Amino acid sequence: MSDAVLDSAVHHQTFTAIGQSMPRVEDYRLLTGTAKYLDDIEVPHALHATFVRSPYAHARIFRIQTDQAMAVPGVVAVVTGQDLARWTQPARMAPPIEGLFPMEMTTLPIDKVRFDGDPVACVVAADRYTAEDAAELVMVEYEVLPAVTDMFAAAEEGTPLVDETLSSNLVSHQTYAKGNVAGRFAEADVIVEATFSQHRQTHVPMETRGCVAVWDDGRQHLTFYIGTQVPHPMRTTLAARMGLKETQVNVISPDIGGAFGQKIALYREELTVAALARELHRPIRWREDRMENLRAASHAREDFVKTRAAVTKDGRILALHADLFSDFGAYSFFPANYMIRVVAMLLPGPYKIQDYSYEVKVALTNKCPAGPMRAPMAIASWVTEGTIDAVARKLKLDPVEVRRINMLKQDDLPYLTATTELYEDITPRETLDRAVHSFDYHVRRKEQERLRVQGKYRGIGICSVIESTTYGSEFYRKAGISGTGHEAAWVRIEPTGVVNASAGIMGSGQGYETVMTQAVADGLGCNPHDVAIHLGNTLLAPYGMGSRGSRGAVAGVGTTFLAAQQARIKVLAIAAHLLKLRSSKDLQLTDGQVVLETDGQWRPTGLNLRDIAQTAYLNPLALPDGMEPGIEAHVAYDPPAMTYSNSTHICEVEVHLDTGVISVGPYLVVEDAGTMLNPQLVEGQLLGATALGIGGVLFEHVVYDENGQNLTASLMDYLLPTAVETPEIQMIHMGTPNHRTPAGIKGMSEGGVMGAIGAVCNAVSDALSPLGIVVEQQPLSPSYIKSLVKKASKTAR
Amino acid sequence: MNEVPVTLWVNGQTYAVRVSPRKLLSDVIREDIGLTGTHVGCEHGVCGACTVWVDDRPTRSCLMFAIQAEGHAVTTIEALAQHGQLNVLQQALHEEHGLQCGFCTPGIVMTMEAYLHEHPNPTVDDIRDALSGNLCRCTGYQNIVAGVQKAARVFAQNSSGATSAAGNESTHLSEGGREYV
Numbered sequence: 001m002s003d004a005v006l007d008s009a010v011h012h013q014t015f016t017a018i019g020q021s022m023p024r025v026e027d028y029r030l031l032t033g034t035a036k037y038l039d040d041i042e043v044p045h046a047l048h049a050t051f052v053r054s055p056y057a058h059a060r061i062f063r064i065q066t067d068q069a070m071a072v073p074g075v076v077a078v079v080t081g082q083d084l085a086r087w088t089q090p091a092r093m094a095p096p097i098e099g100l101f102p103m104e105m106t107t108l109p110i111d112k113v114r115f116d117g118d119p120v121a122c123v124v125a126a127d128r129y130t131a132e133d134a135a136e137l138v139m140v141e142y143e144v145l146p147a148v149t150d151m152f153a154a155a156e157e158g159t160p161l162v163d164e165t166l167s168s169n170l171v172s173h174q175t176y177a178k179g180n181v182a183g184r185f186a187e188a189d190v191i192v193e194a195t196f197s198q199h200r201q202t203h204v205p206m207e208t209r210g211c212v213a214v215w216d217d218g219r220q221h222l223t224f225y226i227g228t229q230v231p232h233p234m235r236t237t238l239a240a241r242m243g244l245k246e247t248q249v250n251v252i253s254p255d256i257g258g259a260f261g262q263k264i265a266l267y268r269e270e271l272t273v274a275a276l277a278r279e280l281h282r283p284i285r286w287r288e289d290r291m292e293n294l295r296a297a298s299h300a301r302e303d304f305v306k307t308r309a310a311v312t313k314d315g316r317i318l319a320l321h322a323d324l325f326s327d328f329g330a331y332s333f334f335p336a337n338y339m340i341r342v343v344a345m346l347l348p349g350p351y352k353i354q355d356y357s358y359e360v361k362v363a364l365t366n367k368c369p370a371g372p373m374r375a376p377m378a379i380a381s382w383v384t385e386g387t388i389d390a391v392a393r394k395l396k397l398d399p400v401e402v403r404r405i406n407m408l409k410q411d412d413l414p415y416l417t418a419t420t421e422l423y424e425d426i427t428p429r430e431t432l433d434r435a436v437h438s439f440d441y442h443v444r445r446k447e448q449e450r451l452r453v454q455g456k457y458r459g460i461g462i463c464s465v466i467e468s469t470t471y472g473s474e475f476y477r478k479a480g481i482s483g484t485g486h487e488a489a490w491v492r493i494e495p496t497g498v499v500n501a502s503a504g505i506m507g508s509g510q511g512y513e514t515v516m517t518q519a520v521a522d523g524l525g526c527n528p529h530d531v532a533i534h535l536g537n538t539l540l541a542p543y544g545m546g547s548r549g550s551r552g553a554v555a556g557v558g559t560t561f562l563a564a565q566q567a568r569i570k571v572l573a574i575a576a577h578l579l580k581l582r583s584s585k586d587l588q589l590t591d592g593q594v595v596l597e598t599d600g601q602w603r604p605t606g607l608n609l610r611d612i613a614q615t616a617y618l619n620p621l622a623l624p625d626g627m628e629p630g631i632e633a634h635v636a637y638d639p640p641a642m643t644y645s646n647s648t649h650i651c652e653v654e655v656h657l658d659t660g661v662i663s664v665g666p667y668l669v670v671e672d673a674g675t676m677l678n679p680q681l682v683e684g685q686l687l688g689a690t691a692l693g694i695g696g697v698l699f700e701h702v703v704y705d706e707n708g709q710n711l712t713a714s715l716m717d718y719l720l721p722t723a724v725e726t727p728e729i730q731m732i733h734m735g736t737p738n739h740r741t742p743a744g745i746k747g748m749s750e751g752g753v754m755g756a757i758g759a760v761c762n763a764v765s766d767a768l769s770p771l772g773i774v775v776e777q778q779p780l781s782p783s784y785i786k787s788l789v790k791k792a793s794k795t796a797r
Numbered sequence: 798m799n800e801v802p803v804t805l806w807v808n809g810q811t812y813a814v815r816v817s818p819r820k821l822l823s824d825v826i827r828e829d830i831g832l833t834g835t836h837v838g839c840e841h842g843v844c845g846a847c848t849v850w851v852d853d854r855p856t857r858s859c860l861m862f863a864i865q866a867e868g869h870a871v872t873t874i875e876a877l878a879q880h881g882q883l884n885v886l887q888q889a890l891h892e893e894h895g896l897q898c899g900f901c902t903p904g905i906v907m908t909m910e911a912y913l914h915e916h917p918n919p920t921v922d923d924i925r926d927a928l929s930g931n932l933c934r935c936t937g938y939q940n941i942v943a944g945v946q947k948a949a950r951v952f953a954q955n956s957s958g959a960t961s962a963a964g965n966e967s968t969h970l971s972e973g974g975r976e977y978v
Contacts, residue, residue, distance in 0.1 A: 033834015
């Protein structure tokens, strides 16, 4: 991609499709039941795999007897970790990060199981019912070991080891300091401490995991169907683990029924299915059931943070220190510091805090492995804003005032944070002020006081969010992780003037096909109805890094926009040649028509995109000298090290002291995600993220007992918010473009989670402040709230 | 396990299949009949993704054996759009962005379509209550509620005979009814 194209993408574009709430092109197939999700792909003669899972959190495997299962009619194979070790390579996670210990895992466990639900054997049969029957007959002899279920205990000396190749369960430990933290604490009038404990949650995509592996023995080629956020990295990993070349594997991702970060890693079950397809020379499919998904797919968010703030008596924060601790579960599918490191990085938030230090520890436990879940840094905004509220309480100041005293203003930008992050084009003070104003904050404060006299406990919570969205290659280099942040796209104008395009991202509900269509329409200058987007097939799409974080907009759609602009340059060059103009500088492509500027007016030239395409493909001798036939643009683009969006959430809650029930609402979000590709989709993402955050705060909780048994492996125990509990959310958009990215896009869709956690928790603490209660842990279940109220009333007596 | 012959009447067509007596209606609709619009999200009756109509009543097809459906009319999501046109509720959900990944959507359409036929003038609270048996992880429900409200308005306009006032939306109405069952 040339600098000129990027420059024009950033600065000189007027949009006709981008910025419109164009209805989604994906919807028809999704609404009519004609979409193809993984389980809808018919593969003739496919066998079905199912997994035998450990009922224990921690146990040695002595023997696995498979003969009874093999005797069931219809069963084709029963395999164990020993078999898979012959057919596949283990996964080694060893990025060169100081304080992070390398970990390795085999495809299935061989010597011991490490959590309730760990897969120990795989049964392959003619159908799923038979496979599940036979799985019941696989006899595994275990020696049960003591389970490590508490992350703090896990890190202590003498605790049984989750991974016996390590000397401790403390798998990762780093410290960081910037400025003169100790000096600042010595100067402080007050030191304010606050504690934040977030519970274990899980993604619960409505479509569980699954895959279909088809091995072509003649071509020695694997076609692997899987709903994955990252088709190309999935292919690279799968090929490596199977000892195949990348040319021998094609990954095809059909429609995905939600992912939320759970569909990034190559899981052990998936690799097992792929390996078995090759060994058995039969197509094999696997669809996990909901219990497996809740028990053994991936968990997230079990983080603990304690902050200490050095504060002046007028509310200025001089320095901040944070101790972070995270429960990583039993295996390493990601670097162990991967998620919690970003939390530590973001904790100074939108505040001017240059003296900052942290210590971050990650422990292994006998629980389901942790992975990134929509906003892996979710706890960060609660911690920052909860600390601000703690300062306000201590100094008896209004929490809005404490925010204003410390918050970055436009004059402070660009701003290099204490963790060397660059903030540009963000508007924290503006979103805060707008939120406070639009929410009638001061009126509600008075009403709150009035209601308290009547015994009603209402509270207002505010949470400003700085949301890291697009991670460029520079970010990965700084973090020491072997990843990149670039993305690739192609745009191809076909002989009839219609346009196919693709990129490496893969959607799971975001509406990528729609916003990429809009980006192509504007980048090229064609009608959106003439554009078709093709994602998720590694032979069709260019190698890209897929969908993770909130990179879809800047990296995925931004790169596609650049590729469309490249294609336009060629289209206009051909047009100029056909019109016998010396250059294309006065030409433009608008809605598929070539127009010429004369005397300040755009006039038709009689040429359209179809004419140009016909020439490019079918009459190449009419092209300018030396120009290649056809019109295809391939672009790779590496976004800035990081892009940031920002927002302020503000909400009111009422806490019912007798039942412990919390009602949430009204709820307002003022957000700034830069140029909105499609406002309706931005709102959809914001609504979904905020609901996911609220559900996490109030209901969702993965519970393990002291033996490491998962007690929440059904949707009757793991409670998702329904339409009744989810409040109506109002939204206001600011739209400050990022000056470094194509079209000024910033990315969004995780900040809603971050803001909801902070806003709801802060509101509940505010509501209960007359009782001296501060919520320090989630979920804010009725029993937790009632226990706090009970304790407070005892103390009061 | 031994298979038995079952005759199912799905979307107005007869299907004679041989299935195991323990095979779930959801699995038979998907695997033996080949209608994959009915999605299986939990297999324990909580998420609502597999909702179909059995004799016009929304039913979780994962909580029913296919053999129990013999002699009953089964309707699935595939029957709602006719001649390539979304029905009123589908169109309203499309316009209001009431779906994202779409996996829960067929179950939601089947649940709320039936609900609107019996409750033509629901309040927002009524809609949220009726929707509470269907889980959606993407949307936060707000736009689904807006879509259902919009569809209810169109139904109301149609039943009051205000065909011209209903504009384009009313032209889809004939496809939105249930005469295909």
